[in-house]
Amino acid sequence: MVKEESPPASSTPPWEAKKLPSSRGLARKIILWGLALGVLGLIIYGLKPRPIEVELAAVRRGPLTVHVMEEGKTRIRNRYVVAAPVTGAMRRVPLKPGAEVKAGETVLTVIEPGIAPLIDARTQAQADARIAAAEAALSQAGQTLEMTRTAARFAQTNWERVRDKATAASISANDRDNIEREALMREREVRAQEFALQVATYELDQAKAALIQMNMPGSTGQPYEVKAPVSGRILRVDQESAMIIAAGTPILEIGDPTDLEIEAEILSRDAVNIRPGAKVSVEQWGGPDPLPATVRLVEPAAFTKVSALGVEEQRVIVLCDLDPAAAKGTTLGDRYRVEVRVAVWHEDDVLQVPAGGLFREGSAWKTFLLDPATSKARNIPVEAGRTDGRWTQVLNGLQVGDRVLLHPPDSVADGSDVVERQ
Known part of the structure; x- marks a missing residue:
């Protein structure tokens, strides 16, 4: 058997063999420290307060006009209310608002005599009896007149005979005077009886008049035409339908729509500064440009008006005249809503600042002024x-x-860094 040989043993410890070279370890440390410092810098930069973006405006000198603004309405300067001159049956008014009328020519309506009230049989019988009595009184007055005339002729003949043929010795002066007086009295009685006959005739006519409407209902008399008193246009028709109308009842209203004025209800504390002749700018009337006007009258008496919030206010009516050249061609009419700006104070050279740059701090006015050297906001008092x-x-x-x-926003304080908003 062949025996395998083991690798030679190393003299370096195993933990030291795993160490990296010193150059690589230093580079790694630098990168880690750099990343840490970068993150720390970003955190510090993010926590650093930034300048507040604000809007800036410059203080200037120039003209300044103080106005009082209030809602108003147009109205026709001269208005004419046409009323019924007599009591009767008015026909339907054929004209509508806006129709043009001419003075003394345009017939507005016609008023006919009113129809007499209907009578019952008892009332008619009484009227017939009054007619018969009046006829009898007329006949009696005629007979009495004939008797008076006969006596007057006899007295006049007797007086003529005594005056022409009697001598001073044949009749006494007293008898002569009595005969003359008798002739004069009989003549006066004839005249008195003639008047009595006329009275009886009028009483008969009056008694017959009560039955005219019943016997001849178509006989209503002569109608009365109501004509326009002035030239212009009809503004409003109060009574349009046919009706029985009493004298003095308004029928319609006439005016000239081109003759306009502005009526504004201004608070009394503002009205005390308004003078006749002050310049007025009429705005929010429906056109693109304001209309010039002039204050004509500030009424001397105020009145109480309750506002939309339920507060009682003292207001004064201020009347303004529109410039005829500027108002010509406009479509303004009667009682149109407008807004008026009335000038109450003016100076040509005034040091002024935008109103948005001032604010209240307690009872004093203050503003934030930009320090151009440090770009910081300075809180300063202003009068x-x-x-x-x-x-x-x-x-x-x-x-x-x-x-x-x-x-300025709420974040701005004295010494805050600010930058102008672009």
């Missing part, structure tokens, strides 16, 4: 004046060219 909602007057605390933060 603010008037504002138009977009720009605010600066009385103290800022200078022209300073840059302030607009609507």
Whole structure:
């Protein structure tokens, strides 16, 4: 048998044979330490606070106008309400709102005399009896007149005979005067009886008038035409259908739609600063551009109005005249909603800052000013004046060219690093 030979024994321990060369171990350590330092650097960089992105605006000088904004409505300056001049049966009004009318020519409606109330048999019998009585009174007055005339002729003849033929010795002066007085009295009685005959005639006509509607229902008299008092257009028809109408009842309303004014209900604390002649900008009326207007009147009395939140407010009506050249061609009508901006204060050269750059801190106004050297935000107090909602007057605390933060977030504090948002 052949005996296998064993490999020669090594003099190096087994644990030392597994060690890597020293150069490879050093490189591996460098790579590991580099990775660790890189991760640590990334962590430190991620934890480092970054500058806050903000919007900036510059302080400037320029004109500033303070406005009062409020909702308003258009209305026709001169309105004419046409009412029924007499009581009667009005025919249906043929015109509709928007129809054009001419003064003294356009017939708005026709009013006919009203129909007398119906009478029953008892009332008719009484009316017939009154007619018979009136006829009898008329006959009696006629006979009395004839008797009076006969007596008057006799008295006049007697007086003429005495006046022409009697001498002073044949009749006394007293008898002569009595005969003359008798003739005059009889003549006056004739005239009085003639008047009595006319009265009896009128009473008969009045008694017969009560039965005219019953006997001749088609005889209603002369109708009355209601014509337009002014030229313009019909704004509203109050009574359109045919009806029995009383005198003074409104029928329709007429006006000129091109003669418009603006009525705005403004809070009394704002109205005290408005003067006649102030410039007004009419907005949100439906067109692309605002319409110019001018304040004509600030009513001297205020009234109480409850707001949508249930708060009682004192408001004043301010009337504004539209510029005729600008309002020409618009489709504005009566009682259209608009918004008015009334100028209450103006200066041509004012140091001003955007209103979004100011904020309240307690009772003081403050702003964040950008320090151009350190790019840090500085919290400084500002004395603010008037504002138009977009720009605010600066009385103290800022200078022209300073840059302030607009609507700074809550994370911005005094000394925070900021950067302008691109």
